[in-house]
Amino acid sequence: MSKSRLQDELKKREPFVCPLQEAILNILRTSDQYDIRLARLFREYELTPSQYNVLRILRGEGKPLPCLEIADRLVHAVPAITGLLDRLEKGGLITRQRCTEDRRVVHVDLTPAARTLLARLDRPLEATHRRLIGHLNHQELKQLSNLLEKARERLD
DSSP states (O other): OOOOHHHHHTTOSSOOSOHHHHHHHHHHHHHHHHHHHHHHHHHHTTOOHHHHHHHHHHHHHOSOEEHHHHHHHOSSOOSOHHHHHHHHHHTTSEEEEEOSSOTTOEEEEEOHHHHHHHHHHHHHHHHHHHHHHTTSOHHHHHHHHHHHHHHHGGGO
């Protein structure tokens, strides 16, 4: 049996114990490689991936959101949403306003500077996505998404 590409990348002498192990390691390896490339891009714009994620959520919603709603929508869970929002606010990218009806709720909104930054980042991010996965056709992309969603089913 020939070596898999992952086996070569990891310099693993013996074959994987089973396809289950190889699949999990492939997911982790791919995620790590994509994370590195995306983090490099965001760093050029003085953002972390988590900060970009918050800004993307707010832009997509089109209106202020409560802090906990933003935390629930993040792609990568963060242990302290407050610290993440503190850094974005200090950078002039978000504003926070305490809800008048329920003082425990804080709404977060984008600043004009954040909207400008996101607009500047749109094309480079799309180009990065194309470099990472643009070689797959539409059907393969849908199949990949479906398989990854199916793989996460048992986590819910």
